[in-house]
Amino acid sequence: MKSKKRGRSAPEQIHLGFQIAPMIDVVFVIMLFFMVMAGAVQKEHELNLKLPGTISADKPVDVIEETQVRVLDTGEILLNDEPMGDPEDSKLQNLSLTMIKLEESSKAAESKVVVTIMADEFAPFQRVIDVLNALSIARIQNVTFEVPPQ
Secondary structure: OOOOOOOOOOOOOOOOOOOOHHHHHHHHHHHHHHHHHHHHOOOOOOOOOOOOOOOOOOOOOOEEEEEEEEEOOOOOEEEOOEEOOOOOOOOOHHHHHHHHHHHHHHHHOOEEEEEEEEEOOOOOHHHHHHHHHHHHHOOOOEEEEEOOOO
16 A cells, blocks of 8 residues: 655745735734834923014014124224224223213113124134123123124
């Protein structure tokens, strides 16, 4: 009697088709991950900020006086294109007195003074510090810096 052995087929001959069960398992694991992480998200608290552009009716609008101080490469200081002192004058008394008068007149007019400092590319750093010291003497607090046009 001859027994027939069942032999295995070659792997190339076996075709199981597209298996959907592993794909569903992966989708459920991803969904479970997002469900668990959704519980861990903390609720953010509201920040009470006043955004620019909103104007309240009960408060008057501030008037702003812009003044420009330019520091040239030579060390010369210009206030609104008018020369203020010599390049060797480190105290800048003329600039300080002018800025004190401007600050006093702006307080009387209930307006703000904003000073923009424009220093040339090769202007001495010490001259910028001298201008800041003069503005400090005049008690001007709103100071900005700007790059001069090329």
